[in-house]
Amino acid sequence: MVILGDLMKKQGIRSDGRKIDELRPVRIEAGVLKNADCSSFIEFGGNKIMVAVYGPKEVHPKHMALADRAVLRCRYHMAPYSVDERKNPAPSRREIEISKISKEALEPALILEDYPRTAIDVYIEVLQSDGGSRCAGITAAAVALADAGINMRDLVTACAAGKVDNTIVLDINDEEDKKGQADMPIAYMPNLEKVTLMQVDGTLSKEEYKKCLDMAISGCMQVNQLQKEALRKKYFGNEEEEEGDMN
Amino acid sequence: MSHQKKSNVIVEHLRRIQMQELLVKGERLDGRGLTETRPLKIETNIIQKANGSARVTLGNTQVIAGVKIDTGEPYGDRPNEGIMICGAEVLPLASAYSEPGPPDEDAIELARVVDRGIRESEMIDVNKLVLTKGKVVYKISVDVSILNIDGNLFDAASYAAASALLTAKLPKFKIEDGKVVDTNESTPTPTRTIPVSVTMAKIGDVIIADPTHEEESIMDGRVTMTTDAEGNVCAVQKGGAGTFTVEQINHIVETTITKGNEIRSILKKATENGSI
Amino acid sequence: MQEIRKKYVIPGDHIADGNFKNLLNAVEISNKIYATRVGIAEVGMDGAKVIPLSGIYIPRVGDLVICKVIDHSAMAWELDMNSCFSGHLPAQDVFGKEFSPSHDDLTKVFGIGDLVACKVANFDRSRNPLLTTADRDLGKIDSGEVVRVSPTRIPRLIGKRGSMINTIEQNTHCKIIIGQNGIVVVSGPSARDILISVKAIRMVDEGAHTTSLTQRVKDMLEGSTSGNIG
Numbered sequence: 137m138v139i140l141g142d143l144m145k146k147q148g149i150r151s152d153g154r155k156i157d158e159l160r161p162v163r164i165e166a167g168v169l170k171n172a173d174c175s176s177f178i179e180f181g182g183n184k185i186m187v188a189v190y191g192p193k194e195v196h197p198k199h200m201a202l203a204d205r206a207v208l209r210c211r212y213h214m215a216p217y218s219v220d221e222r223k224n225p226a227p228s229r230r231e232i233e234i235s236k237i238s239k240e241a242l243e244p245a246l247i248l249e250d251y252p253r254t255a256i257d258v259y260i261e262v263l264q265s266d267g268g269s270r271c272a273g274i275t276a277a278a279v280a281l282a283d284a285g286i287n288m289r290d291l292v293t294a295c296a297a298g299k300v301d302n303t304i305v306l307d308i309n310d311e312e313d314k315k316g317q318a319d320m321p322i323a324y325m326p327n328l329e330k331v332t333l334m335q336v337d338g339t340l341s342k343e344e345y346k347k348c349l350d351m352a353i354s355g356c357m358q359v360n361q362l363q364k365e366a367l368r369k370k371y372f373g374n375e376e377e378e379e380g381d382m383n
Numbered sequence: 384m385s386h387q388k389k390s391n392v393i394v395e396h397l398r399r400i401q402m403q404e405l406l407v408k409g410e411r412l413d414g415r416g417l418t419e420t421r422p423l424k425i426e427t428n429i430i431q432k433a434n435g436s437a438r439v440t441l442g443n444t445q446v447i448a449g450v451k452i453d454t455g456e457p458y459g460d461r462p463n464e465g466i467m468i469c470g471a472e473v474l475p476l477a478s479a480y481s482e483p484g485p486p487d488e489d490a491i492e493l494a495r496v497v498d499r500g501i502r503e504s505e506m507i508d509v510n511k512l513v514l515t516k517g518k519v520v521y522k523i524s525v526d527v528s529i530l531n532i533d534g535n536l537f538d539a540a541s542y543a544a545a546s547a548l549l550t551a552k553l554p555k556f557k558i559e560d561g562k563v564v565d566t567n568e569s570t571p572t573p574t575r576t577i578p579v580s581v582t583m584a585k586i587g588d589v590i591i592a593d594p595t596h597e598e599e600s601i602m603d604g605r606v607t608m609t610t611d612a613e614g615n616v617c618a619v620q621k622g623g624a625g626t627f628t629v630e631q632i633n634h635i636v637e638t639t640i641t642k643g644n645e646i647r648s649i650l651k652k653a654t655e656n657g658s659i
Numbered sequence: 660m661q662e663i664r665k666k667y668v669i670p671g672d673h674i675a676d677g678n679f680k681n682l683l684n685a686v687e688i689s690n691k692i693y694a695t696r697v698g699i700a701e702v703g704m705d706g707a708k709v710i711p712l713s714g715i716y717i718p719r720v721g722d723l724v725i726c727k728v729i730d731h732s733a734m735a736w737e738l739d740m741n742s743c744f745s746g747h748l749p750a751q752d753v754f755g756k757e758f759s760p761s762h763d764d765l766t767k768v769f770g771i772g773d774l775v776a777c778k779v780a781n782f783d784r785s786r787n788p789l790l791t792t793a794d795r796d797l798g799k800i801d802s803g804e805v806v807r808v809s810p811t812r813i814p815r816l817i818g819k820r821g822s823m824i825n826t827i828e829q830n831t832h833c834k835i836i837i838g839q840n841g842i843v844v845v846s847g848p849s850a851r852d853i854l855i856s857v858k859a860i861r862m863v864d865e866g867a868h869t870t871s872l873t874q875r876v877k878d879m880l881e882g883s884t885s886g887n888i889g
Contacts, residue, residue, distance in 0.1 A: 169531045170443045171478045173715065182431070186530060188476030192715060192743035203785065211475060211483050216526035217433040217449025225472050225526065226485075245670075247686070247695060252784045254743040259476035259483075261528070263447060264430045285714020285811065287695040288670035289686055327671045327693060367669045371697050371712055372868065393729055393739075396772040397805055397844075 143312055144301040150312070156305045157351060159295070159358055160266075164276065164366040166283045174284035176366070178276035181309055182266030187276040189284040192254035206251035210239035212273055214262040234270050235260075241274050241294065241323040241333035247287040256286060267313040268296045271321050274333065279363050283370065291363055292332055294323035295355030297348045299340060304347045306355045318344075322352035326360045394600050402601065406589040413442075413595065418638050420581075420593040423646065425542065425653035427550040435551025435572070437653075439543040442595060443533035448525060448543035450551040452572075454514060454563045455522035465512020465520040469498035471527040471540050478532040478596075496580075496620045497527060497540045500609035504578035504617040507548065511573040515558055523551070523572070534596040537607045537620075541580040542650060548572055549654035577650055578617060579643040580609040583635050585625050590634060592642060606635050610643040664702050667868070668694035674707055681706030698811075699868060712868055716742045716810035716840040718779045718788040725800065725838030726790065728773045733760040736769055738777070738790060741810070741840040746790040748777065753792060774800040774844065776836060800836065803846035804853050808864040810841035815867040816860065823863065823873055830880035831856045855883045 143151050150156065160181030169175040172188035195201035212234040216223050227235075238260065246256070258281070260273040271294035278292040298308040299318040308319050318338025324331055331353075340348055394402075402412055409417055421442030430436035435450035455466055471494035475483045486494070501507070512521035525547060527540045552569035584594035584602040594602060604625025609618040616636065621627070627635075668674060674685060675692040684696045685707050694700055696711040718724070718740065726738035726746050738746035751758045753768050769775055776797045777790040792798050808816065816837060817824050828835055833847030833856040843860060847853045859876050866872050 169445070169476065170533065171531050172476055173479075174713070175476070184430070186476065190476075190479055193479070194743060194745060213474070213483075215430075215447070215449060215528050216470070216524065217430055217436065217451050220432060222451035222453065222524050222526075225470065251743060257475070259474065261474050261476055261530075263449075263528070264432050282670045282697055283713060285696055285711055287684065289688065289693065289695065290671035291669070325671070327673065328688060364669055367697055368667070371669075372667045393727065393772050395727055395774050395805060396770070397774055397800070397803065399772065401804075 143315060144303060150300070150305060152309055152311075154307075156303055157354070159307045159355060160309060162359060162362050164279055164362050166279050166366045166370040172280075174280045176276045176280040176283065178272050178279075180266070180268060180272035180275070181307070182264060183262065183269050183272045184264040185269065185273050185276055186261045186263060187273065187280045188259045188261075189256065189277070189280045189286070190259075191256035191284070192251040192286065193257075195253065195255040201253045201255070204252050205248040206246075206254045206256050208239055208243050208246060208248060208256050208258070210235050210242065210258045210260070210277070212238055212260045212262070212270065214265055214269075218262050218265045234273075237333055237335070238270060238274050238277065242277055242281065242292055244330065244332050245278065245288050245290050245292045245325055246281065247289060250287045256281075267308045267310040267319075268321065270294070270333075271296050271323070274323050275359055275363060279366055282367055290325040290327045291360060292323050292325055293356045293360040293363055294321065294333060295352055295359050296321040297352035297355060299338060299344060299348065304344060304351055306351050318348070320348050320352055322349065322356060324353055324356040326357055394597060398597070399601055402598070403587060406586055406591070411591065412597070417589065418583075418592040418642065420642065420646070421595075423542065423649055425546050425650065427546055427654055433547070434554070434569075435547040435549075437543045437546035437550065439539050439546065441535060441539040441542070441593065443531060444535060444539045445531040446527055446529050446536070446539045446543045448527045448540070448547040450547045450572075451524045451526070452551065452554060453522045453524070454519050454556060457513070457517060457520040461509075462517035463513055464509040465507070466522040467502065467507050467509065467525070468523070469501055469525040469527070469544055470494050471497055471529065471536075473529040473532070473536070477529045481529075481532065492620070492622070493529075493536055493540060494527075496537055496607055496618070497544050499618040499620070500541050500578045500580050501525070501544060501548070504576055504609060504611045506545065506574055506576055506578050506611075508573035508575050512553075514556055514563070519558065519563060521553065521556075523548070532596060534594050534599045535582050537582050538580050538593065541578070541609070542646070545577055545579070546650055546654050549574060549577065549650070576611040576613070577647050578609050578611055579646045579650065580607050580618070581639040581642045581646070582607040583638065585627065585631070590631060590638075592638060606632070608635060608639040610640055612647060614640050614644075666700045667698075668700040668709055669697050670695050672700070674700040674709070675702045679705065679707045681708070683708035684711055685709055710814075711811050713809065714811055716740065718742055718744060718746075718782045719839070720779050720782055722779045722839040723797075723837070724777055724779060724790070724840040725836065725842035725844060726775050726777055726840070728769045728771050728775060730771065731765045731769070733765070736765060738775065740788065741807075741838075741842055742788075744782075744787045746777065746779075746788050748775070748790045748792065752790075769799060774805065774842075776800055776838070796836075800844050803834075803836070803844040804857060806843040806845060806857055806860050808841050808843060808860060809867075810839065812864050812867040813837060813839055813841060815872070816843070816863045818873060823876065826873060826877055827856055827859045827880065830877075831859070835860075855880065858883070
């Protein structure tokens with residue numbers, strides 16, 4: 137018998153009314169800023185995140201360039217008004233760490249060898265934060281990178297799972313993140329079936345760990361459909377599949 | 384200056400000549416009249432975690448302002464006034480030549496000009512923001528994020544800051560046993576006027592309102608003037624190496640007041656109805 | 660004639676199975692072919708390719724490009740190619756073998772901000788592209804309206820054997836110089852003709868993935884030249 141805390145209203149229903157394997161509402165839009173080579177906007181639960189990609193472009197300072205591939209640079213940053221208590225606009229240690237792991241989550245999907253001596257900059261700006269902002273940021277960044285026309289082996293899609301009141305649940309929100317027992321953000325390449333980001337905060341048994349990972353990946357697969365829809369909507373609108381003369 | 388920056392600032396000669404020829408005839412590249420501003424769109428309450436927020440698009444320039452309200456100690460020389468601080472940050476995603484890192488002189492000037500317009504117009508009734516005289520007052524932080532740059536950041540940022548403040552909900556705090564307690568109730572933020580800035584640029588001898596990025600990159604100078612609802616000028620900033628004659632300055636004052644009134648009614652409508 | 664299947668794809672979309680000799684904007688992973696770009700996938704007998712709908716210009720030797728002068732040294736100009744690489748135009752290319760930095764002034768030929776039509780003379784992965792202006796119709800562009808389009812739309816703007824661009828030029832009597840890097844310069848007899856040409860170019864830029872585009876552009880041009888601009 138599971139002892140229920142305040143995060144699970146009754147068996148299988150969470151404090152925000154979701155089922156244990158249900159995502160928060162997600163909306164992704166591609167191409168929202170004019171200047172960026174490409175951009176995307178994601179609403180993931182209460183998260184509102186703007187992502188822009190600049191590049192491939194020349195590297196400055198020049199000594200940072202690599203002779204055989206592009207340098208991928210990533211900045212995750214939160215607006216001062218994005219959180220409950222005003223945040224100092226200067227990057228915190230947390231933001232610097234998330235910038236690094238986001239870069240490492242996106243890099244495996246990019247064919248950087250196609251762009252020697254250049255840089256690709258990814259800017260993730262969190263305008264409002266909720267639980268799972270790094271996953272939402274990575275998901276939106278992958279859409280912006282595809283939109284920018286940078287060669288990619290696969291999209292990268294991210295989603296967290298975790299443990300709340302002794303139950304493994306999908307897509308932890310802010311409250312569950314703060315009061316729950318464990319949080320596991322995962323980024324995943326859905327066609328290549330490879331994990332590109334994995335972190336765990338909290339304690340999980342071996343069985344729970346496996347279950348949590350499976351659940352996070354199933355969440356990634358759902359998010360991936362929304363990424364694809366956003367890109368298709370931008371490029372192909374309601375066009376029928378192409379059959380006729382292209383030229 | 385990075386290479387990227389250099390390349391973006393250089394306007395093609397063809398384009399520059401075309402722009403100059405049009406301006407002499409009283410026309411502009413995008414079809415606007417000399418003192419015509421670009422379409423202004425304001426959406427408010429877009430960030431639920433902020434006490435007030437607004438997204439402003441002015442042509443292709445896009446900014447977001449968020450207001451956070453907290454308590455703090457008043458300044459020593461102003462024990463009976465609440466605190467209002469306005470900041471602005473040009474995010475690196477705003478253009479190919481904005482880079483991460485501490486704000487440069489342009490970003491600092493931007494933040495200070497926006498702050499000055501709101502402060503000097505006495506938009507916020509700071510006397511109503513005192514909880515315990517000399518000890519605890521409201522502290523209002525306005526942060527403006529620049530999302531996309533296409534000229535005239537000053538005005539876009541100042542409209543966003545003003546709209547966010549006009550819609551900001553002031554939490555009702557009370558003092559219990561010397562501690563600040565949030566009652567979970569709120570009132571509108573006490574405001575007295577709506578400051579509106581209008582930026583005019585000078586290219587050759589032609590004065591234009593609301594310059595685009597391309598116009599800014601060939602302009603000689605600019606003047607940002609903020610007026611209040613009574614038509615008083617309350618803050619001015621001249622920028623760029625160009626010079627202005629007294630005649631030109633008088634023309635700018637006149638235009639700023641008329642344009643300011645038009646824009647003030649847009650701000651009013653947007654903050655009353657949620658968006659326009 | 661081989662049968663070619665066409666399909667809209669985004670990166671990671673599975674487009675075919677098996678071994679293909681030629682892959683363009685596609686990767687093979689465990690005998691499966693995936694798209695690497697947003698675009699239109701074409702799978703034929705020997706090759707699988709994706710015609711991309713987004714992306715920056717990557718220089719190729721022989722391409723005509725329209726560049727903006729952004730800097731110069733005593734020996735060469737540096738040009739913005741609308742790419743991730745900047746172009747290098749050596750002074751010798753313009754002044755000839757007798758070029759001497761003490762006698763010849765580079766700024767007298769091309770100044771900063773000038774637009775120059777160039778050809779990519781040499782380019783490999785290790786150095787920035789080498790440009791040349793030594794050919795017919797190359798050099799400084801003195802007049803015209805500059806239009807920027809996605810470099811991926813240039814093939815469509817030119818059309819099969821120039822069909823699209825010829826249609827636009829014939830209907831508007833404008834001269835259109837197309838840089839493979841996405842910079843297009845339109846000059847013509849009147850402002851109105853230029854306006855119509857620019858409108859046609861924008862139509863191609865926005866509708867490059869759609870069918871019967873040439874016909875729609877033709878209809879617009881014929882409608883415009885005989886009456887209203889829609």
